Amino acid sequence: MLTLLLKTDQSEAEIYLYQENKCIAEKVWKADRSLAETISKQIESVIKKEGLSLDKLDAIGVFRGPGSFTGLRIGHSVANALAYGLGLPIVGVQGKDWQKQAILLLEEGKDEEVVMPEYGAPPRTTAPRK
Secondary structure (H helix, E strand, O other): OEEEEEEOOOOEEEEEEEEOOEEEEEEEEEOHHHHHHHHHHHHHHHHHHOOOOHHHOOEEEEEOOOOOHHHHHHHHHHHHHHHHHHOOOEEEEOOOOHHHHHHHHHHOOOOOOOOOOOOOOOOOOOOOOO
């Protein structure tokens, strides 16, 4: 099983590519405010570096949170869109061993279809201006 894992809860974003319970590629980069601009390119570069393509993916796992509202929102949007567009199962997990948890859940056949982030607190948003 070829699995893409994403973690976007902090200023440093992380991408992992697992095959049969083994990490075969990873990318950690200082995304900060450029996450929305860079995440797709980074995913593509990690997959291409291994001589693969998106259509070879079997599943997607994403770190659910808590963390940055914007980072989690962007990461989850990308993960959910990829899972939907490619017809792949997706799971969201929390905790220090999130990668292992995600792989195990996916191997068990779990599929959340849409993963919602856990921000750790209610998002602080402003009311729309009239």
